Amino acid sequence: MIEIRGVSKRFPSGKEALHNLNLTLARGTLTFLTGHSGAGKSTLLKLLLRMELATRGTVSVGGVNLARMPRRAVARYRQRIGVVFQDHLLLPDRSVFDNVGMPLVIAGYRAEDRARRVRAALSRVGLLEKEGQFPTQLSAGEQQRVGIARAVVNRPAVLLADEPTGNLDPDLSREIMGLFHLFQQVGVTVLIATHDHELLESFGDRVVELADGRVVADSLEAETDGA
């Protein structure tokens, strides 16, 4: 699903955030991306969202090389990618319902289908009864769950999350990570960047560790090497 081949990313400042990176994520798998702060996790997610372009190498998602994607195709591409951020990025002047429904408006679904799918997504994250409220009326954990509902409402093939539990206490964090596993089970390819080691060790998924823009450990390769 996701193929990263020999990717380097150097920012205009001269900082090389990623160095000759190789990584393959199969369809329907869940992978944790970990590493110290500044290791390059966010930069990798930005490449996958085509917020940035690789300086070297190729990033392809679903068989499409992102460097070759014309500007006008980027919006449609992002409609197929769900994304969750640490600071959830909800629109403060819109209700929970409208926030979650935004990707469906953009993708062009009629009102009845939007309502049905927004409610399905909200009930997945357990917030059906909050659809009429505004983000500021919700707790941090609820806000993050709304962000997740928005990320999955258009049934993306790929779900990316950057420190999705960064602001949450351990119990809430486990709950959120549980949600991601739910989506993985229905075939979504999930990539979660987090520096919370304790949390991810308790799940037993693939863990890729970055340090200074390089892969320094990959639990999947460790297994195959060991076999």
Add this chain to the structure above:
Amino acid sequence: MARKSDAAADARLRLSRPAAWMLHHRLALRDTCVRLIAERFNTLLVVLTIGVALALPGLLYVGVERLASLTDRWDGTPRINVFLLGADAEADVREWEALPDVASVVYQSPEASLEELLAATGLGTAMGDVIAGFDGNPLPAVAIVTPQPEAASPARVRALAADLEQRPGVDGVQVDMEWLQRLQATLALLERLTWGLGSLLALAVVLVVGSLTRMAVAQRHDEIRVLKLVGGSDAFVLRPFLYLGLLLGLAGGVASLLLLVLALSFFGVPVAELARSYGSDFRLDGLPPAVGVFLVASGALFGWAGALFTARRQLRRIEP
């Protein structure tokens, strides 16, 4: 595979491209209306600013057009009215047709002059009573002399008039040309001024809406980032701002229309009275529908253009 059939069902649920486009327009329009109403005081200020900017050249235009239509009734060729002393000078006057600079001479008897005057003022009976108070017809006989077209320059017409004035039986001459030419030149200048002022104020409208749009985009920077992140295209994030410009311009155009109607009726009565004192039926009030349509349409166009020019580049530069 389960996901594949999901995706296929998805595709069927999605609206066709034109229907999705309509949906986006409807929501952008609604969104913009809500914002404009929420900020109604600022909205009103901007709308009135645009209204004044458009009403000024509109007022000038209507005034100039009215004056121009008044002078259009003149054919533009100069004429010399020669007032005659005797009532039976027609034969003398006929000889003038032989002069090289003269194209034609029309003799008008005192009775004909009176009839024309009564018809022109539309005051048939009232004027008739006044005239009846005089001892006979107070009007002189007139010879209306039209110069040859090649002799129609102001200098040659003046020379011809001087020549005619010295002839026996002539009481006086009146050349009604120079004031007309001067008026026509003034009108041409005013017309240019109207378009010049109009262009400047149209630019002002574009700039006012442009700077307002720039602020609105800056204010909603974070929201635009999010919309782009969840798959909103450049056109999608631009649309509400285009409606912002369009609606402000449209409302400004309507405001200018109201201001113009107000101004025309405010100046209308005194102007008509002034004109009547000069014996003219000139009127200012009453807005031609075409001018109204033009004002509203140009308001909408300039507002839209102002939003487009500023927001499009600014939005493209907002990368998520």
